[in-house]
Amino acid sequence: MFDLLISPFTEFAFMRRALAGCLALALGATPVGVFLLLRRMSLMGDAMSHAILPGAALGYLAFGLSLGAMTVGGIVAGLVVVFAAGLVTRASVLKEDASLAAFYLLSLAAGVMIVSLRGQNLDLLHVLFGSVLGLDDASLLLIASIASVTLASLALLFRPLVMECFDPAFLRGVSRWSPVAHYGFLMLVVVNLVSGFHALGTLMAVGIMILPAAAARLWTNGLPMLLLLAVLFAFGSGASGLLLSFHADVPAGPAIVLVCGVVYFVSLLAAPGGLLAGRLPVRHHLES
Amino acid sequence: MNRLALPMIRLDNLTLGYDRHPAVHHLSAEIPAGALVAVVGPNGAGKSTLLKGLAGELRPIGGRILLPELPAGGLAYMPQRGEIDHSFPVSVFDVVAMGLWHEIGAFGGVSREQRRRVRAALEAVGMAGFESRPIGSLSGGQLQRARFARLMLQDAPLILLDEPFAAIDSRTVDDLVELILGWHDEGRTILTVVHDLEQVRRHFPTALLLSREPVAFGPTAEVLTPERLARARRLSEAFDELAHECHIEELTVAVAPDAAAHPHAHDHGHAHDEGHGHAHPHPAAHTAPRPRRGLPRH
Numbered sequence: 163m164f165d166l167l168i169s170p171f172t173e174f175a176f177m178r179r180a181l182a183g184c185l186a187l188a189l190g191a192t193p194v195g196v197f198l199l200l201r202r203m204s205l206m207g208d209a210m211s212h213a214i215l216p217g218a219a220l221g222y223l224a225f226g227l228s229l230g231a232m233t234v235g236g237i238v239a240g241l242v243v244v245f246a247a248g249l250v251t252r253a254s255v256l257k258e259d260a261s262l263a264a265f266y267l268l269s270l271a272a273g274v275m276i277v278s279l280r281g282q283n284l285d286l287l288h289v290l291f292g293s294v295l296g297l298d299d300a301s302l303l304l305i306a307s308i309a310s311v312t313l314a315s316l317a318l319l320f321r322p323l324v325m326e327c328f329d330p331a332f333l334r335g336v337s338r339w340s341p342v343a344h345y346g347f348l349m350l351v352v353v354n355l356v357s358g359f360h361a362l363g364t365l366m367a368v369g370i371m372i373l374p375a376a377a378a379r380l381w382t383n384g385l386p387m388l389l390l391l392a393v394l395f396a397f398g399s400g401a402s403g404l405l406l407s408f409h410a411d412v413p414a415g416p417a418i419v420l421v422c423g424v425v426y427f428v429s430l431l432a433a434p435g436g437l438l439a440g441r442l443p444v445r446h447h448l449e450s
Numbered sequence: 451m452n453r454l455a456l457p458m459i460r461l462d463n464l465t466l467g468y469d470r471h472p473a474v475h476h477l478s479a480e481i482p483a484g485a486l487v488a489v490v491g492p493n494g495a496g497k498s499t500l501l502k503g504l505a506g507e508l509r510p511i512g513g514r515i516l517l518p519e520l521p522a523g524g525l526a527y528m529p530q531r532g533e534i535d536h537s538f539p540v541s542v543f544d545v546v547a548m549g550l551w552h553e554i555g556a557f558g559g560v561s562r563e564q565r566r567r568v569r570a571a572l573e574a575v576g577m578a579g580f581e582s583r584p585i586g587s588l589s590g591g592q593l594q595r596a597r598f599a600r601l602m603l604q605d606a607p608l609i610l611l612d613e614p615f616a617a618i619d620s621r622t623v624d625d626l627v628e629l630i631l632g633w634h635d636e637g638r639t640i641l642t643v644v645h646d647l648e649q650v651r652r653h654f655p656t657a658l659l660l661s662r663e664p665v666a667f668g669p670t671a672e673v674l675t676p677e678r679l680a681r682a683r684r685l686s687e688a689f690d691e692l693a694h695e696c697h698i699e700e701l702t703v704a705v706a707p708d709a710a711a712h713p714h715a716h717d718h719g720h721a722h723d724e725g726h727g728h729a730h731p732h733p734a735a736h737t738a739p740r741p742r743r744g745l746p747r748h
Contacts, residue, residue: 319556324540331532335527382539
């Protein structure tokens with residue numbers, strides 16, 4: 163048992179780094195995912211992950227496989243898409259989903275074009291599929307910093323953000339926090355996607371945001387419990403995915419997301435908000 | 451209640467609307483401090499639009515709204531259809547406590563005294579013991595009571611309520627009317643959109659009858675006369691898709707004969723409507739120019 167679960171982490175430094183990276187992602191990206199889920203923007207996370215691609219690709223094109231350039235490029239591209247879409251939403255008849263779709267599709271097309279300019283280069287697979295087992299000090303520091311900034315910002319934004327999700331009209335009526343909460347939150351989404359793509363790649367970074375959040379939502383009706391459960395699910399899936407990758411010799415990124423998927427399906431079956439709960443025999447009702 | 455400033459709202463030739471089509475047309479009125487005004491009129495008469503304009507959510511396309519200097523959070527507006535997400539995991543207590551925003555802001559803690567006030571507000575709306583229930587488990591009437599509790603905590607001198615009694619049972623309506631009358635006694639200025647004319651006659655001292663054009667504003671008994679109500683119904687019929695630009699400001703007010711719009715009334719679901727029909731605005735109906743008339747004063 164010890165050999166199976168603990169010794170991979172004690173014996174290999176790259177596994178310890180990967181585990182630390184997963185912890186940081188679980189603490190930063192997953193709470194953001196919970197709010198994405200509650201705002202019914204789960205798919206928007208996916209769209210945004212595509213939107214950051216051209217920025218990362220441009221950084222790569224200009225400076226090679228440089229952590230800083232790709233990070234800055236990704237964040238800039240993501241923010242441009244977020245604010246452009248927000249501007250269009252506020253100033254035109256298009257709703258947010260349509261304007262966001264327009265900008266992220268353009269962004270993605272530009273990204274693919276930029277990538278192809280450089281010809282085939284296997285290094286770029288790093289952008290698409292990440293390298294959680296190859297995190298160096300700089301990447302780990304970046305992911306941890308983004309997680310810390312995210313937690314601090316969420317703590318500051320918590321009340322306006324909850325109100326913005328629950329009753330935006332009321333928040334607009336009592337304060338000017340509504341756009342701050344909205345755009346502040348979208349910025350958190352972007353930086354966490356960028357942090358996620360170093361570990362899991364652009365395509366799978368959304369997995370560790372949304373899947374644990376969706377699984378946790380099936381278990382609880384309270385927001386604090388929801389955040390806690392989602393983080394635990396995400397970290398548990400991260401650790402299990404790494405072990406699976408280690409023992410079965412499969413790529414780590416997909417393994418982590420697939421374990422998240424297993425947690426989600428188990429929750430779907432067993433949780434009070436899931437599929438089976440409605441089919442159980444009816445328990446005797448309470449007094450009126 | 452000592453932070454109650456005394457607002458007086460002055461509407462100066464106000465026109466509000468969408469895509470240049472007026473929904474509230476050349477409305478001039480002075481609403482004194484502490485007034486309890488029922489905003490009455492057929493569907494599509496611009497009642498909600500007027501409240502939106504007062505709340506600052508809609509920019510006037512003509513004229514002005516003159517509001518007094520209100521303290522931060524001094525205007526409480528309850529839209530008809532809130533944008534409330536019922537599936538969001540918050541408790542009734544949390545929702546009502548949102549009314550404390552002007553005291554605690556984004557970062558302040560909720561003190562023991564404020565917790566007590568939240569519970570007291572819930573008790574006042576008849577929902578003691580519901581504190582920890584998730585908001586999604588409430589019925590329509592209970593949710594409306596919770597919104598009133600939140601409004602209570604906002605402690606605003608100016609309150610705008612858009613159809614607060616829609617789809618609410620009569621007992622809840624009675625309770626909510628009691629709350630509104632209580633706020634009136636405290637000296638707050640309140641504008642409420644109401645459909646039940648009987649309710650208006652019984653409880654609201656002042657009424658504003660709209661039908662896109664202002665019809666009448668003043669003491670309720672003088673506003674809700676059969677002739678004026680009939681006129682309101684007639685006026686709301688026409689909607690001219692190809693309306694010309696309106697230049698009333700420049701013209702001396704010309705009183706055209708009433709358009710020969712055939713009343714296309716139908717019964718509306720409200721219980722105490724005295725059977726008076728609500729008119730459909732006819733899109734693209736070409737009618738004679740609508741009567742342009744100043745607002746009768748009392």
